[in-house]
Amino acid sequence: xxxxxxxxxxxxxxxxxxxxxxxxxxxxxxxxxxxxxxxxxxxxxxxxxxxxxxxxxxxxxxxxxxxxxxxxxxxxxxxxxxxxxxxxxxxxxxxxxxxxxxxxxxxxxxxxxxxxxxxxxxxxxxxxxxxxxxxxxxxxxxxxxxxxxxxxxxxxxxxxxxxxxxxxxxxxxxxxxxxxxxxxxxxxxxxxxxxxxxxxxxxxxxxxxxxxxxxxxxxxxxxxxxxxxxxxxxxxxxxxxxxxxxxxxxxxxxxxxxxxxxxxxxxxxxxxxxxxxxxxxxxxxxxxxxxxxxxxxxxxxxxxxxxxxxxxxxxxxxxxxxxxxxxxxxxxxxxxxxxxxxxxxxxxxxxxxxxxxxxxxxxxxxxxxxxxxxxxxxxxxxxxxxxxxxxxxxxxxxxxxxxxxxxxxxxxxxxxxxxxxxxxxxxxxxxxxxxxxxxxxxxxxxxxxxxxxxxxxxxxxxxxxxxxxxxxxxxxxxxxxxxxxxxxxxxxxxxxxxxxxxxxxxxxxxxxxxxxx
Numbered sequence: 198x199x200x201x202x203x204x205x206x207x208x209x210x211x212x213x214x215x216x217x218x219x220x221x222x223x224x225x226x227x228x229x230x231x232x233x234x235x236x237x238x239x240x241x242x243x244x245x246x247x248x249x250x251x252x253x254x255x256x257x258x259x260x261x262x263x264x265x266x267x268x269x270x271x272x273x274x275x276x277x278x279x280x281x282x283x284x285x286x287x288x289x290x291x292x293x294x295x296x297x298x299x300x301x302x303x304x305x306x307x308x309x310x311x312x313x314x315x316x317x318x319x320x321x322x323x324x325x326x327x328x329x330x331x332x333x334x335x336x337x338x339x340x341x342x343x344x345x346x347x348x349x350x351x352x353x354x355x356x357x358x359x360x361x362x363x364x365x366x367x368x369x370x371x372x373x374x375x376x377x378x379x380x381x382x383x384x385x386x387x388x389x390x391x392x393x394x395x396x397x398x399x400x401x402x403x404x405x406x407x408x409x410x411x412x413x414x415x416x417x418x419x420x421x422x423x424x425x426x427x428x429x430x431x432x433x434x435x436x437x438x439x440x441x442x443x444x445x446x447x448x449x450x451x452x453x454x455x456x457x458x459x460x461x462x463x464x465x466x467x468x469x470x471x472x473x474x475x476x477x478x479x480x481x482x483x484x485x486x487x488x489x490x491x492x493x494x495x496x497x498x499x500x501x502x503x504x505x506x507x508x509x510x511x512x513x514x515x516x517x518x519x520x521x522x523x524x525x526x527x528x529x530x531x532x533x534x535x536x537x538x539x540x541x542x543x544x545x546x547x548x549x550x551x552x553x554x555x556x557x558x559x560x561x562x563x564x565x566x567x568x569x570x571x572x573x574x575x576x577x578x579x580x581x582x583x584x585x586x587x588x589x590x591x592x593x594x595x596x597x598x599x600x601x602x603x604x605x606x607x608x609x610x611x612x613x614x615x616x617x618x619x620x621x622x623x624x625x626x627x628x629x630x631x632x633x634x635x636x637x638x639x640x641x642x643x644x645x646x647x648x649x650x651x652x653x654x655x656x657x658x659x660x661x662x663x664x665x666x667x668x669x670x671x672x673x674x675x676x677x678x679x680x681x682x683x684x685x686x687x688x689x690x691x692x693x694x695x696x697x698x699x700x701x702x703x704x705x706x707x708x709x710x711x712x713x714x
Contacts, residue, residue, distance in 0.1 A: 203265070203284070203286060203316060203317055203319070203320050204370045205237060205240070205370070206237060206240075206265070206370045206371050206372040207237075207368050207370055207371055208234065208367075208368070208371040208372070209234065209235040209236070209237065209239070209240070209314060209371075209372045209374065210232050210233075210234060210235075210361060210371070210372070210373050210374070211232060211233050211234075211235055211261075211290055211304075211308070211373075211374040211376075212230050212231070212232055212352070212357060212373070212374060212375055212376040213227070213230070213231045213232065213233065213376070214226075214227050214230075214231075214351070214376060215230065215350050215351050215352055215375055215376025216345055216349060216350060216351070216376055216377065216378040216379065217349055217351060218345060218349070218378045218379035218380075218536075218539050218540070219376065219377055219378050219379050219381070220351065221379070221536065221539075221540060222379050222438055222439055222540050223435070226351070227351070229352075229360070230351075230352045230356075230357060230360060232361070233302070233303060233304040233308070234303075234304075235290075235304070235308055235309055235313070235314050235374070236309050238309075238311055239308070239309050239310060239311060239312065239313040239314040240314050240315075240316055241311075241312040241313075241314065241315040241316070241410070242315065242316065242317050242318065242408075243315065243317050243318040243406070243407070243408045243409050243410075244409055245312060245315065245410055245411075246312065246410065246411045246412070246413045247289075247291050247310075247312045247313060247315070247410050247411075247412055247413070248310070248311075248312065248412075248413050248414070248415040249293070249384075249385070249386060249412060249413070249414055249415055250293060250295075250310070250415045250417075250419070250426070251414070251415045251416055251417055251418050251419070252295075252418055252419060252425075252426055253293050253295040253296070253415075253426045254294075254295055254383075254426075254428060255293060255294035255295050255383055255428060255432060255433065255436035256291065256292075256293050256294075256383065256384055256385075256412065257291070257292055257293075257294060257381055257382060257383050257384065257436045258289055258290075258291055258335065258337070258381060258382070258384055258390045258392075258410075259289065259290040259291070259292070259377035259381045260287070260288075260289055260333050260334065260335030260343045260377055260378075260380075260381075260390075260392040261287070261288045261289070261290050261333060261374045261375060261376060261377050261392070262285060262286075262287070262288070262331050262333045262347060262374075262375050262394050263285070263286045263287065263288035263316060263372050263373065263374050263375065263394075264282045264284070264285055264323070264354050264357075264358075264372070264373045264375060265282065265283055265284040265285070265286065265320060265370065265371070265372055265373075266281055266282060266283065266358070266367045266368065266369055266370065266371040266372075266373070267281060267282060267283020267284065267323070267369055268281050268283070268369060269366065269367065269368055269369065270358055270361075270362045270366070270367040271362050271366045271367070272362055272363060273358060273359050273362045274359055275353070275355045275356040275358075275359040276355065277355070277359070278354065278355030278356060278357065278358030278359040278362070279323075279327075279328045279353075279354055279355035279358070280355075281358050281367065282323045282328075282354060282355075282358065283322070283323055283369070284320035284321060284322060284323055285320065285321050285322075285323050285325075285326075285331060285394060285396075285405075286316060286317055286319065286320040286321065286394060286405050287316070287317065287318075287333065287392045287393055287394040287405045287406075287407075287408045288314060288315065288316050288372075288374050288392065288408070289314070289315040289335075289390060289392050289408060289410055290308065290313075290314065290374050290377060291308070291310075291312075291313040291314070291315075291410075292304065292307045292308040292313065293306075293307045293308075293310070293426070294307065294428060294432045294433070294435065294436040295307070295426035295427065295428050295432070296424070296426055297432055298427055298428075298429075298432070299424035299427075306424070312410075314374075315392070315408050315410045316372065316408070317405065317406075317408055318405060318406045318407070318408055319405050319406055320405065321394070321396065321403050321404075321405060325396050325399045325403050326396035326398065326399045328347060328353055328354040328355055329346075329347055329348035329353070330347065330348075330396050330398050330399060331346065331347040331394060331395070331396055332344070332345070332346045332347070332394065332395055332396070332397055333345060333346075333377075333378065333392065333393070333394050334392070334393050334394075334395075335380065335390065335391065335392050335393075336390070336391040336392075336407075337382075337384060337388055337389070337390055337391075337544065337545075338388055338389055339389075341543070342380045342382070342543035342544045343377070343378050343379070343380035343381065343543055343544075344378070344380075345378030345379075347375075349378075350375070350376070354373075354375060357373055357375065358373070361373070379438070379539045379540050379543065380438065380539070380542075380543030380544050381438060381544065382436070382437055382438045382543070382544025382545045382546075383436050383437055383544075383545055384412050384545075385412060386412050386413055386414035387411075387412065388411070388412045389409065389410070389411050389412075390409075390410050390411075390412070391407040391408065391409050391410075392407065392408040393405060393406065393407045393408065437544075437545070438540065438541075438543075438544055439540050439541060478524065478642070478644065478657045478660060479522070479523070479524065479558070479644065479660070480661075482661075483660060483661055483664050484522070486664035486665055486667075486668040487522060487646065487664045487667075487668070489671065490664070490667045490668055490671050491648060491650065491671070492646060492647060492648045492650045492651055492652070492653050493650045494667045494670050494671055494674070495646060495653060495655065495663060495664075495667045496508070496653055497667075497670065498663045498666045498667045498670070499653070499655065499659070499663060502659065502663075504656070504659075506636060506637060506638075507637055507653045507654045507655070508635070508636065508637055508651060508652070508653055509562075509591060509593060509610070509634050509635035509636070509637045509639075509647075509651065509652040509653070509654065510567075510593075510635040510636045510637075510651075511567065511593060511612055511635055512591060512592070512593060512610040512611055512612060512635055512647075512651065512652055513610060513611070513613070513651075514608055514609070514610050514647070514649070515596070515599070515602060515603045515608070515609045515610075515611070516603065516608065517649070518649065519589075519608040519610075519647075519648070519649075520608070520646075520647065520648045521560060521588060521589035521591070521608045521610065521645065521646065521647040521648075521652065522560075522588060522644075522645070522646045522647075523558050523559050523560040523587070523588030523589060523644075523645055524558065524559050524560065524641075524642050524643070524644060524645070524657075525559070525560055525562045525639050525640065525641055525642060525643040525644075525645050525654070526551065526554075526555050526556070526559040526560065526561050526562065526587075526628070526629065526641060527551075527561075527562050527563075527564070527628060527629055527630060527631070527632045527634075527639055527640070527641050528547060528548060528551040528561060528562070528563045528564070528625070528627075528628050528632075529547070529563075529564045529626050529627050529628070529630055529632045530548075530563065530564060530565050530566070530573065530594070530623035530624060530625055530626060531623070531624050531626045532566070532622070532623070532624070533620065533621065533622050533623055533624055534624065537624045538620055538624045541624050541625060541626060542619065542620055542624055542625065546625045547625040547626055547627050547628050548578070548619065548625035549578075549625075550628055551563075551628045552574075552578045552581045552582050552585070553581065553585075554628075555582055555585050555586075555587045556585070556586070556587075557585070557586030557587070557588075558586065558587075558588050559587055559588060560587065560588050560589045560590070560591060560645040561574075561582055561587055561589070561590045561591070562591045562592075562632065562634050562639050562645060563590070563591065563592035563593070563594065563632075563634065564593065564632035564633055564634045564639075565592055565593050565594025565595075565623060565634075566593070566594075566633075567593045567594070567612070567635065567636075568593075568594050568595075568622050568623070569594065569595050569612040569613065569615060570595070570615060570617070570621070570622055571594065571595055571615055571617040571619075571621040571622040571623060572594070572595045572596055572597025572598075572615050572616065572617050572618065572619070573592045573594035573595060573596070573597075573611075573623065574590055574592060574596055574597065574602070574609070574611075575596070575597035575598045575601075575602070575618075576597075576598035576601040576602050576605075579596075579598075579602045579605055579607060579609060580605060582607055583605050583606060583607040587607060588608075588645075589607060589608040589609065589610070589645075589647070590607065590608070590609045590610070590611075591609075591610045591611075591634065591645060591647065591652050592609075592610070592611045592612070592634070593611075593612060593634045593635040594611065594612060594615075594623070595611060595612055595613060595614060595615030595617075596609060596611045596613070596614055596615070597614075597615060597616060597617065597618065599613070599614030600614075608647070610647055610652050629641045635652070637653075637654050638654070639654050642657055643655065643656060643657060644656075644657055644660045669707070672705070672707065673693065673701060673707075676701050676704075676705065677690055677691050677693065680697075
């Protein structure tokens with residue numbers, strides 16, 4: 198079998214909604230198909246680029262199966278429609294959601310841009326498989342984000358041809374983009390999107406090959422003589438793929454970061470620069486007090502204030518002697534469910550969002566429900582957090598690529614190694630919300646500190662007084678240790694009674710403290 202060339206089509210017709218997984222994301226299932234046209238000037242091949250226009254935020258990919266008409270079709274039946282198809286190939290139906298409102302459903306501006314319809318790289322004869330035998334998959338930066346098959350379609354290929362032929366004549370070479378499954382999401386300059394269509398059940402599992410497109414940033418602004426880009430939360434929700442993913446993006450400030458890209462104020466991933474200012478709750482004075490203070494000592498100060506369940510249980514550092522200190526940035530996983538993973542596991546999901554937007558000095562804290570039987574972070578994400586300047590990662594789940602992660606400088610506290618990838622036990626759900634990690638409630642902005650004894654959570658409003666008390670207690674403990682080393686008995690010394698406290702103050706010049714124990 199030889200892959201066939203793709204001729205320039207006279208018409209490109211695209212279907213709005215056709216996969217049940219995508220319809221579930223949109224919250225509506227159409228009774229009949231609806232369509233829009235794309236211009237031939239939007240066509241591109243593999244290895245090309247697609248430009249996110251200057252001043253826009255929401256460029257989204259849509260991996261699709263494209264069918265190519267082989268014979269003239271007018272008023273054909275659904276049964277005959279599939280027989281009018283000569284070839285099958287891969288397509289990427291790029292669109293800029295910032296321009297949807299201006300199009301009122303026509304999609305001329307938001308999906309008609311140059312390079313917005315990559316096609317190919319090769320076409321397969323339709324005779325290689327039945328209309329139910331095709332699969333589409335999409336990868337972003339090497340990660341699989343979309344996968345579905347034609348046997349799930351709301352409107353099969355033959356029905357699309359028949360329906361369209363009621364209204365217009367389909368000519369040989371015309372292309373029909375048959376819809377995208379769940380997993381479509383926003384991409385940013387620097388991302389690489391790949392789409393492949395194959396027939397896994399056919400002999401030899403024939404494939405179109407991967408249709409590769411790299412996202413670039415446009416620099417030419419829109420003029421004053423046309424509609425300008427405009428977006429609202431409804432467009433953001435649809436672009437990101439779901440309300441939860443949009444909420445996570447907003448919570449993490451990702452939309453603002455993308456705006457900054459167009460102005461040259463952020464890196465190519467859309468994340469804010471690594472020089473972002475550190476939050477002020479951990480001032481230099483507070484950090485100096487906490488320097489060298491043991492987690493065990495801090496836990497005593499918190500217990501005095503009624504905070505007993507501030508321990509992230511069951512986690513240990515990947516490097517012996519590691520210490521971690523920073524403000525919490527939270528990521529929440531929920532238990533795996535196939536439909537929820539289909540809607541939230543692909544694309545720029547909450548997990549990627551968390552690691553791509555963590556700020557310098559923050560600690561990524563992951564709620565994995567104490568599930569050790571799967572990985573929650575691997576080498577690529579850990580490296581991304583390190584490059585972003587994160588102070589560390591804490592997860593009450595497992596770590597994939599454990600040995601590789603241990604080679605990085607970033608401290609990672611976890612339940613230990615596990616080789617599985619995302620999708621075995623978890624669905625990445627949301628970021629920057631209150632979570633439960635290792636039995637402790639953690640809110641964004643809480644102070645996270647860990648050492649060989651474990652990891653604890655300090656409410657930010659308490660950190661200054663707790664740090665001062667714990668630092669004083671450390672000084673007292675050091676004094677006690679010196680006395681014991683010199684031969685003193687511990688009775689009355691540990692904790693120090695009034696006599697020993699008086700001696701301590703006289704010898705060290707320390708004032709009265711409530712930290713004695």
